Amino acid sequence: MQSIELARRRLKLRDLHILVVVAMRGSMAKAAAELAISQPAVSRAIADMEEELGLRLLDRGRHGVEPTAYGRALIKRGVTIFDELTQGLQELEFLADPTVGELRIGSSENVAAGLLPAVIDRFSGQYPGIRLNVSQAVLGTSQYRELRERSIDLLLGWIPTPFAEEDLLAERVFDDPSGVVAGRQSKWARSSKVSMSDLADEAWILPPPDTFPGSAAAKLFREVGINMPRTPLTTLSIHLCCRLAATGRFVTLLPSSIVRFGGRDLSLKMLPVKLPRRPPVHVAVVRLKNRTISPAAEKFIDCVREISNSMVEKPRLRR
Secondary structure, rough: OOOHHHHHHOOOHHHHHHHHHHHHHHHHHHHHHHHHHOHHHHHHHHHHHHHHHHOOOOEEEEEEEEEOOHHHHHEEEEEEEHHHHHHHHHHEEEEHOOOEEEEEEEEEEHHHHHHHHHHHHHHHHHHHOOEEEEEEEEOOOOOOHHHHOOOOOEEEEOOOOOOOOOOOEEEEEEOOOOOEEEEOOOOOOOOEEOHHHHOOOOOEEEOOOOHHHHHHHHHHHHHOOOOOOOOOEOOOHHHHHHHHHHHOOOOOEEEEEHHHHOOOOOOOOEEEEEOOOOOOOEEEEEOOOOOOOHHHHHHHHHHHOOOHHHHHHOOOOOO
């Protein structure tokens, strides 16, 4: 490879962008279509880069192209370069007009059913010109993939304790224990004191038993000393739990934030049932550690803090 200084002077940002798109699409033809340029122009840009660097960046085959080790290293940094460039341009846009911009948010379902609507209501009132794109993040080992790939700007959701993702920053905003929930029409909603044994014969909505939330629910019933109740429905859908619990015919277990932030609108009430002490469940704003966030993201995080602090007791922020 030629000297780094010489390569840096000769490497074109346009060609690097073409390389990144080719790698993402796995095909020069698909990259050309996305970039609205000809396929020979794509091939020429890649060939020029390989010639300037003296390294092969792509392996060509019958089924498309695949980055070499050299190509993967350059593409990884290229993604970061273009992400930072985009953030810089968004900052210029925001400085020129603080009422415009775009923000991409990932949210777990429990946050989307509770905290998030309250935050968006306040944020959109203050910054009506900023576009919000919200996607659902599934809790699990791959939930941070979209953050790392920079397809979202921040994530709102539960985090484990301890939080061991070294490349991510997690700001805890409140604790979110689960509780027993029923509809406001339920006879139990009028009771000042309810025990789990009182609810043993009720129709429950619980997570499937072969899931992590389902096994946690089974453990809860064992700890309070009663058998698993009748469950005419098992589901992981919080939306379904809320709608059916609101009828007054079912009881269920839901994160307390859903009732705190939206219980009145959803016709839900947290029943005064004392449950065994459980490890705290933290809701946090998660973002990449070494990524510059946009002014719009900073304003959104401020709204998350304001809503959380005004409606929920502030947790101790220990890391």
